[in-house]
Amino acid sequence: MHSSPSASPRQWNTRALEKARRLKQIEGWLDEGALKSERIVDALEALIAPGDRVALEGNNQKQADFLSRAFAKVDPSRVHDVHLLISSISRPEHLSLFERGIARKVDFSFAGPQSLRVAQLLEDGLLEIGAIYTYVELYARMFIDLTPQVALICAVQADRHGNLYTGPNTEDTPTIVEATAFRHGIVVAQVNEIVDELPRVDIPASWVDVVVQADQPFAVEPLFTRDPRHIGELQILMGMMTLRGIYERYGVKTLNHGIGFDTAAIELLLPTYGASLGLKGKICTNWALNPHPTLIPAIESGWVDSVHCFGSEVGMENYIAARSDVFFTGRDGSLRSNRVLCQLAGQYGVDLFIGSTLQMDADANSSTVTLGRLAGFGGAPNMGHDPRGRRHSSEAWLALMKDTGPVSRGHKLVVQTAETYKKGGEPTIVDTLDAIAVGEKSGMPIAPVMIYGDDVSHVVTEEGIAYLHAAQGQEERRAALSAVAGVTPVGMRADPAKTAELRRRGIVAFPEDLGVRRGEAKRSMLAARSIDDLVAWSGGLYEPPARFRSW
Amino acid sequence: MHSSPSASPRQWNTRALEKARRLKQIEGWLDEGALKSERIVDALEALIAPGDRVALEGNNQKQADFLSRAFAKVDPSRVHDVHLLISSISRPEHLSLFERGIARKVDFSFAGPQSLRVAQLLEDGLLEIGAIYTYVELYARMFIDLTPQVALICAVQADRHGNLYTGPNTEDTPTIVEATAFRHGIVVAQVNEIVDELPRVDIPASWVDVVVQADQPFAVEPLFTRDPRHIGELQILMGMMTLRGIYERYGVKTLNHGIGFDTAAIELLLPTYGASLGLKGKICTNWALNPHPTLIPAIESGWVDSVHCFGSEVGMENYIAARSDVFFTGRDGSLRSNRVLCQLAGQYGVDLFIGSTLQMDADANSSTVTLGRLAGFGGAPNMGHDPRGRRHSSEAWLALMKDTGPVSRGHKLVVQTAETYKKGGEPTIVDTLDAIAVGEKSGMPIAPVMIYGDDVSHVVTEEGIAYLHAAQGQEERRAALSAVAGVTPVGMRADPAKTAELRRRGIVAFPEDLGVRRGEAKRSMLAARSIDDLVAWSGGLYEPPARFRSW
CATH class of the missing domain: 3.40.1080.10 (Glutaconate Coenzyme A-transferase)
Known part of the structure; x- marks a missing residue:
């Protein structure tokens, strides 16, 4: 043996400890287990640290838009230089994150509706591109070197335990949640409503940390309809x-x-x-x-x-x-x-x-x-x-x-x-x-x-x-x-x-x-x-x- | 319009009805929601029909061996000509299924320990090969044209609701279960034990139909250890x-x-x-x-x-x-x-x-x-x-x-x-x-x-x-x-x-x-x-x- 393990004592659960520390800060804003909707901006300021990788759910169909709107409102002196992981840059507030200095770097798959603004922010030096992917490549790297510290996702319903029902648009949610939850990232789910019993469980409560009821149902685009x-x-x-x-x-x-x-x-x-x-x-x-x-x-x-x-x-x-x-x-x-x-x-x-x-x-x-x-x-x-x-x-x-x-x-x-x-x-x-x-x-x-x-x-x-x-x-x-x-x-x-x-x-x-x-x-x-x-x-x-x- | 939908009335939920019919037959053998272990052979005879595609969990690591042993004991006059979908043909009873006429066709990924016997059964006309795959190709086809009617899988623990804890060897289970459960196939899970509370939920109860306690913990191979x-x-x-x-x-x-x-x-x-x-x-x-x-x-x-x-x-x-x-x-x-x-x-x-x-x-x-x-x-x-x-x-x-x-x-x-x-x-x-x-x-x-x-x-x-x-x-x-x-x-x-x-x-x-x-x-x-x-x-x-x- 070349060296003894005890020669370099190291803490091996720093991610879990940091997660616990952050979650502790929002405890006072919970109501029967769910985050009070009006505290969402405060909560994101407590849960997201400067430099974090944040996976924001937003693909060509559904969008965690309650969370993206709230995210764009956080104080940039508290939350800045975030590395955003997002399938589809498609909503105005996605780019407000860069204009306000909350986010700096982005890895993404598609920017159809917002691609001109992406190009402009790039030129202005406010946005840095990690790489451009297909959807599944980006998810693949979430299990390798781009594991999120925080995931902001959406579902139709949650029960009081935090189990999620995604409805027909399950899409990317289980994958993003799995990459985040099992490496001690924090999973924040916006839901259209909180109910006593779900029609079915799409994502178990064991994988979800924070549930918050959105001000309106999440946005979905009818992208596959051709007249x-x-x-x-x-x-x-x-x-x-x-x-x-x-x-x-x-x-x-x-x-x-x-x-x-x-x-x-x-x-x-x-x-x-x-x-x-x-x-x-x-x-x-x-x-x-x-x-x-x-x-x-x-x-x-x-x-x-x-x-x-x-x-x-x-x-x-x-x-x-x-x-x-x-x-x-x-x-x-x-x-x-x-x-x-x-x-x-x-x-x-x-x-x-x-x-x-x-x-x-x-x-x-x-x-x-x-x-x-x-x-x-x-x-x-x-x-x-x-x-x-x-x-x-x-x-x-x-x-x-x-x-x-x-x-x-x-x-x-x-x-x-x-x-x-x-x-x-x-x-x-x-x-x-x-x-x-x-x-x-x-x-x-x-x-x-x-x-x-x-x-x-x-x-x-x-x-x-x-x-x-x-x-x-x-x-x-x-x-x-x-x-x-x-x-x-x-x-x-x-x-x-x-x-x-x-x-x-x-x-x-x-x-x-x-x-x-x-x-x-x-x-x-x-x-x-x-x-x-x-x-x-x-x-x-x-x-x-x-x-x-x-x- | 070329024809009217009402011209050809068709039942569109036959798979769900057939599933319900089969599950009804084992109702009497349940004890607090779980199947009595001693009725497993009877249950498989009721749940599996001739010609079914059956996904039997067995990869290069864990094996649903309680279920595979029971499956090999069913009456071939009741259950025959099964199309087996299996990652790794590695246990003797996997091939007994063919010798006894319970299964006829197989799509698989690996047959290391049993490959000589596979070749022999093929020569004897007792076994027909659909195709040979990598693991994920086989799972891919489970979502296309090889969706299982029945999946026989394993987990460490279940709770009384049927939620599963797979422990460290989660592996292929969620994928096989998803392909089966969401196309009205029947998911049968052997578990090492049934407990009041799981350490975490790996597979939600909404996706699982039958839980049965195995006679011994499922087999796991230490395949990645090199001295x-x-x-x-x-x-x-x-x-x-x-x-x-x-x-x-x-x-x-x-x-x-x-x-x-x-x-x-x-x-x-x-x-x-x-x-x-x-x-x-x-x-x-x-x-x-x-x-x-x-x-x-x-x-x-x-x-x-x-x-x-x-x-x-x-x-x-x-x-x-x-x-x-x-x-x-x-x-x-x-x-x-x-x-x-x-x-x-x-x-x-x-x-x-x-x-x-x-x-x-x-x-x-x-x-x-x-x-x-x-x-x-x-x-x-x-x-x-x-x-x-x-x-x-x-x-x-x-x-x-x-x-x-x-x-x-x-x-x-x-x-x-x-x-x-x-x-x-x-x-x-x-x-x-x-x-x-x-x-x-x-x-x-x-x-x-x-x-x-x-x-x-x-x-x-x-x-x-x-x-x-x-x-x-x-x-x-x-x-x-x-x-x-x-x-x-x-x-x-x-x-x-x-x-x-x-x-x-x-x-x-x-x-x-x-x-x-x-x-x-x-x-x-x-x-x-x-x-x-x-x-x-x-x-x-x-x-x-x-x-x-x-x-």
């Missing part, structure tokens, strides 16, 4: 090609759909075009997907065996509860979502990811980041890549195996869809992604690419499908993509002779090669053409938020 | 090279160690050789790792900031509880492990994976599967690959970036260690992996490769380090590997001139290139040289199982 009225004929054409040329060809039963009108079109084509192809029961049976309203007609038509969800969707609550054979629900009847487990399922348990993009380059790299906006990532990269830790086989996965001798493996179907031109007349398929300039301007170490081209197996445009996985080498991949890139700069470089060869070899397919007639790509093909139709399909169970109602 | 007496000088030499040539060079702070004597050597070199290099605080601060006893000296010497665990390790309980600043523990003081979250952390949250292998081919593909054994996988593939869904940067990850223009990304450090020859005199680095023949013989669609060569960034042997990530093209990768492959068939093909060039370019490093003196690689370099030393380092807190005690 079928906005689905155009090109999207329907692309959907038909995808069904024939990809779903039918590979027998895709397990899948994830990114959000967007392209994938909504596919969902609404299943009970119509899909049924006419005799594909019911052969494709699209098991999903990792939020409860998209546009999936209702396929569910009602008996296409869908199961749907596991990252989060919920406003207005879908009663429909989900009435379809418990399909959705993951608790004894109480409401959805149990779980972002980390659904991401796990979407990464390792399904054969196909399909999503649409705003920009794609000639190598099929794509990004939703556009000039001047430091948006960050959602969860698409976690599903939109070939998971190299996968070891089990399926028919669809094996179909993409390259012949590389005895040590070879399959590949996930990673499909990107894009109309070649955006509505504004700008090309979607470009020589250089805006993301590169955005990354450079913001001092990011690498460009914020959403899906890397070398992970993409198929690109679908209104011109056709490029079967990139079947192309031989980089040049042929580019030729295949340009063959379906229309009159974009990338498409103009297509060589007709090469395109003809690629079509013969099945590496490029135009609609006619797939037996898809352009003339059939009409809105009448959609199983629902309005939100109203979706409500009718649901038998009145789906209750769309007011903004989506037109009747 | 330092068996660490040889070549392993110490490799450890020293790894510390200088990889950990120090890239500043690796966040990491996962596979299990084995190679990595145990590294752990025991930190407080000695590592300290002499002035690396304390600069490397190896945050770990995704089971509580390896060989990490005790590094912890006691102040190297380690945090350890998040997949599972626990027998004998480490009191040590962990007394080091709560380092480990993730609950309010009760005991470890909270979680396999899925630690795998997530190991995949997305750390910069380095290092593990040893039994065989490697010239392209650095490696496998622990050897002839005649259908072992399956553990969790290594999930950490031992480049996670292409990663979007955040770190110094170490960026250091492996290839210059591929503006759209480029870093790479995880994926390190494989291997002595060029096994103790028996057989070469480790070979032309053809045994796994290929095993895969063919067993009718597997792809060979059971543990880590794919194209994911590997570095190979360490007693000869030196091959920096594969820096090699240009496949031929140069092979040359780099053969340069450190000693006198194996692969090593014999090394061209001395090419090796010299690779050393000049830093793509191959021999010990002297790294400032490592072979003569210093002595057992005296190890911070602990026996289990007894580890106990002393722990101040008597570590209590090794009897088989590891020699005093």
Whole structure:
């Protein structure tokens, strides 16, 4: 032995002691175990120390907004230089934390609505970025080197013991709480109400330190609702090609759909075009997907065996509860979502990811980041890549195996869809992604690419499908993509002779090669053409938020 | 609208009704809410239907063995053709299920101790393999198309309400339970005892249907204990090279160690050789790792900031509880492990994976599967690959970036260690992996490769380090590997001139290139040289199982 343990006596439970010390300070503000709502700012000043890592729950759906508003009101002379861990910077007060000097550094995943302000604060030196993540990467680091000292989270209800009921939007909460609670961090939960008995327990009281009733129910965004009225004929054409040329060809039963009108079109084509192809029961049976309203007609038509969800969707609550054979629900009847487990399922348990993009380059790299906006990532990269830790086989996965001798493996179907031109007349398929300039301007170490081209197996445009996985080498991949890139700069470089060869070899397919007639790509093909139709399909169970109602 | 929902009336809660029907049948056998232990076989006959998917908890550590023994006793005329989902086929009764016709199909991850019998049953047509997975892939599919109708799991204690305390070995239980409970499957928990108050709640009663007290505490294997007496000088030499040539060079702070004597050597070199290099605080601060006893000296010497665990390790309980600043523990003081979250952390949250292998081919593909054994996988593939869904940067990850223009990304450090020859005199680095023949013989669609060569960034042997990530093209990768492959068939093909060039370019490093003196690689370099030393380092807190005690 080189040294004796007693040579360097050390206290090994400092985190637990510090937690106890802080909690002691708020004891006087508790009322039957719960923190008095009016003392929340005082409590946060007592519970959060300068330099702490604070996980503030706020993703693309639910927001611990009572706590974020209170947090932005603490005295910066008492609480400052906080390192904020947050999925989605989406509320004004998230950035007030930096303007007021309460927080200094941030690790985040997405900043859509607030991305311009993030860029400005960065330039002004008031905000420092640790790194930009996908959701689950950020949670992963909470178990490694970014364990929070304090987590500010939200739930629907708490009981008097501190057990929490999250309702359908369970989402990220259990993961953030687990990372914090089991390393002696302090878990503060805002709840809509405190009740005697919970419908079910989503998070045990053993993991929760402070419960406080919010002034109003926590905010939830209906982010996964797409009004079928906005689905155009090109999207329907692309959907038909995808069904024939990809779903039918590979027998895709397990899948994830990114959000967007392209994938909504596919969902609404299943009970119509899909049924006419005799594909019911052969494709699209098991999903990792939020409860998209546009999936209702396929569910009602008996296409869908199961749907596991990252989060919920406003207005879908009663429909989900009435379809418990399909959705993951608790004894109480409401959805149990779980972002980390659904991401796990979407990464390792399904054969196909399909999503649409705003920009794609000639190598099929794509990004939703556009000039001047430091948006960050959602969860698409976690599903939109070939998971190299996968070891089990399926028919669809094996179909993409390259012949590389005895040590070879399959590949996930990673499909990107894009109309070649955006509505504004700008090309979607470009020589250089805006993301590169955005990354450079913001001092990011690498460009914020959403899906890397070398992970993409198929690109679908209104011109056709490029079967990139079947192309031989980089040049042929580019030729295949340009063959379906229309009159974009990338498409103009297509060589007709090469395109003809690629079509013969099945590496490029135009609609006619797939037996898809352009003339059939009409809105009448959609199983629902309005939100109203979706409500009718649901038998009145789906209750769309007011903004989506037109009747 | 194409059809009206009322046209095809359908019952949408059949799963919940069926669950209620089955649970009703065992009502008479409950005593204060818990199932009478002596009725367990009857209860399983009532709760499990022919053709059900049954998740039986059994991983490389804990085993729901009371339930597996009872399950093997059910009447095959009542319960048959079950589809078994199990992490580790490791107990004799797991295979009795197939011999007796109770189960027919199995999806599994690992079958180390029982792999010969699995192969035999397969040949006899009594067992059908769905697929072979890593742990988390199998769980992923439980949320997609392999949701269990019944889960048989284990915990340390239950209270009268059915809340569960898993103790330090939380591991896979919450994930299996979540997949089952929220799709109206039946969760049966064996517990060591039923108590009035739990030390903490790991799984809420809302998720548990049946609690039964087991006849004896559930079995747990001490799988992560390595006796330092068996660490040889070549392993110490490799450890020293790894510390200088990889950990120090890239500043690796966040990491996962596979299990084995190679990595145990590294752990025991930190407080000695590592300290002499002035690396304390600069490397190896945050770990995704089971509580390896060989990490005790590094912890006691102040190297380690945090350890998040997949599972626990027998004998480490009191040590962990007394080091709560380092480990993730609950309010009760005991470890909270979680396999899925630690795998997530190991995949997305750390910069380095290092593990040893039994065989490697010239392209650095490696496998622990050897002839005649259908072992399956553990969790290594999930950490031992480049996670292409990663979007955040770190110094170490960026250091492996290839210059591929503006759209480029870093790479995880994926390190494989291997002595060029096994103790028996057989070469480790070979032309053809045994796994290929095993895969063919067993009718597997792809060979059971543990880590794919194209994911590997570095190979360490007693000869030196091959920096594969820096090699240009496949031929140069092979040359780099053969340069450190000693006198194996692969090593014999090394061209001395090419090796010299690779050393000049830093793509191959021999010990002297790294400032490592072979003569210093002595057992005296190890911070602990026996289990007894580890106990002393722990101040008597570590209590090794009897088989590891020699005093």
